[in-house]
Amino acid sequence: MKVAVYGAGGVGGYVGGRLAQAGAEVHLIARGTHLDALREAGLRVESVEGDFAVDLPATDDPAEIGPCDYVLFTVKSFDTEAAARNLAPLVGEDTAVVSLQNGVDNESVLADEVGAEHVMGGVAYVFSTIGEPGVIEHTGGPTSFTIGELDGSRSERAERLAKWFERADGMDVELSESVRTEIWEKAAFICAQAGMTAAVRLPLGEIRRHEESWSMYRRLFEEVCEVGRAAGTDLTEETVEEWMAFAEGLEGDAYSSLHYDLTHGKRMELEGLHGAIIRRAREHDIAVPMNEAVYAILTPWAARNAQSDED
Numbered sequence: 001m002k003v004a005v006y007g008a009g010g011v012g013g014y015v016g017g018r019l020a021q022a023g024a025e026v027h028l029i030a031r032g033t034h035l036d037a038l039r040e041a042g043l044r045v046e047s048v049e050g051d052f053a054v055d056l057p058a059t060d061d062p063a064e065i066g067p068c069d070y071v072l073f074t075v076k077s078f079d080t081e082a083a084a085r086n087l088a089p090l091v092g093e094d095t096a097v098v099s100l101q102n103g104v105d106n107e108s109v110l111a112d113e114v115g116a117e118h119v120m121g122g123v124a125y126v127f128s129t130i131g132e133p134g135v136i137e138h139t140g141g142p143t144s145f146t147i148g149e150l151d152g153s154r155s156e157r158a159e160r161l162a163k164w165f166e167r168a169d170g171m172d173v174e175l176s177e178s179v180r181t182e183i184w185e186k187a188a189f190i191c192a193q194a195g196m197t198a199a200v201r202l203p204l205g206e207i208r209r210h211e212e213s214w215s216m217y218r219r220l221f222e223e224v225c226e227v228g229r230a231a232g233t234d235l236t237e238e239t240v241e242e243w244m245a246f247a248e249g250l251e252g253d254a255y256s257s258l259h260y261d262l263t264h265g266k267r268m269e270l271e272g273l274h275g276a277i278i279r280r281a282r283e284h285d286i287a288v289p290m291n292e293a294v295y296a297i298l299t300p301w302a303a304r305n306a307q308s309d310e311d
């Protein structure tokens with residue numbers, strides 16, 4: 001299996017490294033000092049499940065890689081459009097492009113660029129970041145991934161990719177026939193988990209400890225589910241209960257990539273997360289006051305970090 005990982009950062013570096021360990025032909029797409037380090041010293045993953053290193057080809061030019069069986073698309077959502085415009089050299093007749101990003105808009109952007117028939121859905125649950133150039137730090141979480149066809153069909157390409165994920169160490173995979181709903185469930189979870197840990201600047205355990213903040217976490221989740229239902233997905237009251245139980249069970253020191261970006265002066269995915277939900281809610285005339293509150297609190301930080309990233 002030939003795979004290109006477009007955006008070999010926290011998620012892409014972890015998954016690409018694991019698939020390479022399992023024997024897949026993996027090409028990393030990265031840029032800047034991270035790319036320099038990948039080229040010079042290979043990819044190192046420092047994982048709570050055991051460190052490992054792999055020497056993989058890395059480039060910032062998709063034309064050097066050529067058509068792949070799969071492209072795992074793992075840039076931040078604010079880079080989706082620009083990166084999607086560069087996908088063409090990686091996409092042959094049978095290539096599947098699979099986003100493992102957060103947010104509900106990525107798949108349609110990809111479909112506009114490469115054609116809907118090339119796009120599959122995916123979701124990632126893993127806590128990982130670029131610790132230093134060339135090094136991915138995997139700090140915990142379930143390391144589980146869901147993939148599937150966006151139309152809910154069973155396909156040979158989805159089954160083949162799932163088998164590779166299964167074969168790799170340190171990754172659980174679910175092959176889903178309702179991946180669109182899974183993408184919305186993840187969006188609901190991330191608007192709550194990332195929204196609260198970033199707005200409060202405390203880990204999940206402390207948010208859970210106080211009725212007021214735990215209730216806001218739940219309301220963020222419920223609001224996104226309501227918008228998701230209006231968008232045609234199947235999110236029920238049971239979904240909310242299941243996910244609140246999941247969040248109850250997570251480690252108390254869990255934060256989110258949004259919190260990491262906020263506190264490290266990095267560009268934030270606020271538009272792709274809460275911003276997208278608010279826009280969709282307006283289209284359907286749904287009130288989402290908790291998402292608006294998180295968005296309002298984090299907007300000055302998102303602007304400040306975007307500015308300092310540019311400087």
Ligand SMILES: NC(=O)C1=CN([C@@H]2O[C@H](COP(=O)(O)OP(=O)(O)OC[C@H]3O[C@@H](n4cnc5c(N)ncnc54)[C@H](OP(=O)(O)O)[C@@H]3O)[C@@H](O)[C@H]2O)C=CC1
Pocket residue numbers: 006007008009010011012029030031032034060074075076077079082083100101102103124125126127128129130257269
């Ligand atoms: N980190 C996590 O634990 C989780 C993250 N997610 C989601 O996964 C997605 C990826 O997040 P994460 O892995 O944290 O992001 P990272 O910033 O760690 O990784 C993305 C990488 O892609 C690079 N990149 C972006 N555009 C290009 C380009 N055009 N060419 C080459 N390289 C490029 C970035 O470079 P540069 O740094 O220079 O911009 C960066 O190295 C997000 O949507 C996030 O919400 C989902 C689950 C868990």
Ligand SMILES: CC(C)(CO)C(=O)C(=O)O
Pocket residue numbers: 102124125126127141190193194255256257258
């Ligand atoms: C679910 C979580 C919090 C880790 O998988 C995530 O998606 C993120 O940090 O962006």
